């Protein structure tokens with residue numbers, strides 16, 4: 507079973523369809539069962555759509571968190 511940590515690490519690869527089938531299935535299985543990661547994945551999708559493209563380099567985790575925080579504020583989802 508994949509952990510939430512692994513999901514956050516693999517989300518960019520997943521969205522770029524760079525994951526091998528086995529990892530892709532494990533990723534989807536986790537996201538299917540984990541509400542937290544489902545929300546995270548949705549936000550990453552929206553963030554990427556907002557930026558218009560995927561970044562060429564994997565986003566450092568702090569930058570990614572910052573983007574998500576900013577995005578939530580922008581959408582009025584968090585105080």
Ligand SMILES: [Zn+2]
Nearest residue numbers: 510540542543
């Ligand atoms: Zn999770």
